[in-house]
Amino acid sequence: MNRRLSIIIFCLVVGSGIFLPRFALAYTLQKLDIAKSGDFVLGPGKTELSLDPGDSVIQELYITNRVGERRVFKVEVEDFTGSDDPAEAIKLLGQERGPYSLKDYIKPEQSEFILEHGERMILPVQISIPIDAQPGGLYGSILVSTAPPKEDFEISDNVAAGQMKLVTRVGSLFFVRVKGEVVEDGVLESITMASPGKTVYESGPVRFRLAYRNRGSVYLTPYGKIEITNLLGKKIGEAIVDPWFVMPGSLRSREVDWDRAMLFGRYRAKASINRGYGDVIDQKVTVFWVIPWKRIALIAAIFTIISWFLLWLKSKIHFTINVSVKPAKLSKSLKTSSKDDFDSQLTPDQNQENKDEPTSKDTI
Structure with a gap:
């Protein structure tokens, strides 16, 4: 009898492992000693996976309540896509299905739960790729929002009088590449100054804007550097461009700052950007001035x-x-004038006598 019962229990355990979801009751809660900051944290912000058709994996998300009170958290799944607006990284599609939809293949364990202040949930998320999935990229997001529990509201005259407030949703992006033959095709379209039409600066920092277009079927992560040279062609500095993702069929920009003391004159900025595949590098150039x-x-x-x-x-x-010289000239002038005035006062006969009177030289 005992042996038969043991066999039954063993079969139930094995069967539950086969037929129940892989993450059934797998979420965990942690209690943290953290200060109140009026928000919550979701991480990681980005997950990249490379899977074969038919693969299934589990990733974990971390949701931490730092609001300072008990909160209800809601978990949703949405597709996202790229944009032709260089300043817009992605577009969330809500209930709409994207051209590279992942929403049907990504399942969080819980869709709603309550966390006290300082609690963290480790939430399993299962990603299952169909066996007939085509090679390429699939993109989806897990969005988490929060609000106070309903029982914490006080209803007065049909108006909620609690501490309820709107909270922006926080998202975690999933980039899944299904292995196989894909189209990787991107190009650096331009490098310009971040402020349209502005090419003259009084001082640093100087901000550049890179525009990269993805014409392929999978997301790309270009990266590289910007070299700065002066009027004589001498390199005086560079700015590192960290990798950033660009969705298929979209144009995305990236702004990069460069600063240096004592700038003056004309400068040339050359962007060298690796496309993110095949070690292909694109180069573009722009010119700017710094006049303090x-x-x-x-x-x-x-x-x-x-x-x-x-x-x-x-x-x-x-x-x-x-002023000091004029009196001397004036004195000489007066002396000359006195002699002339004296001569002018003599009669003609007296003047003649003066001329005929022998001088001391004649007497000698």
Whole structure:
């Protein structure tokens, strides 16, 4: 009898392992000692997988309540796609199915749960790829939102008077590549200054904008660097461009800052971007100027003031010399005038006598 019961129990255990979902009752809760910050955290923000048709894997998400009170969390699945707007990384599609849909193949264990402040849920998420899936990329997201539990509301005159407030959803993106022959085709379209039409800066930092287009069937992660050279062609610095993802059929931009002290003149920025496959590198160039006009204006103002002061000082010194010299000239002029005036007062006969009177030289 005991042997028969043991066999039955063994069969039930084995059967439950085969027929029940792989993550049944697999979620766990952790209690953390964390301060109140009025928000919650979802991680990781991005998961990349490369799977064969028919594969099934489990990934874990971490949801941590830092709101400061008990909260209800809701978990949803949505597809996302790329965008032709370079400033928009992705577009969430809501109930709509995307061209590279993953939403039917991704299943979180729980769709709704409650966490106290400081609690963290480790939530299993199962990704199962159909056996007949075509090679390429599949893209979906797990979105988590929160609100106070319903029992925490106080209803007065049909109006909720609790602490309810709107909270932006937080998402975790899943990038799944189904192995097989795919089309990888991307290109760096341009490098420009981040501010449209602005090519002259007063000082750093200088911000560049890269635009990359993905024309293939799978997402790409381009990366590279931007080299800066001066008017003489000498390299004076570079900015590293970290990898960023670009969805199929989309154009995405990336802004990169570069800074250096004491910039002046014309500079050339050359972007060298690896396409993210095949070690293919695209290069684009842009030109910008750095003219610290405020410093130049200040120096010019100081120079003008000094020049004016020197001219003023010179004029004062010249005037003083003129005043000291003029009395001597005036005295000589007066002496000459006195002799002439004396001669003019003599009669013609007296003048003639003065001319005929022998001088001391004639007497000698």
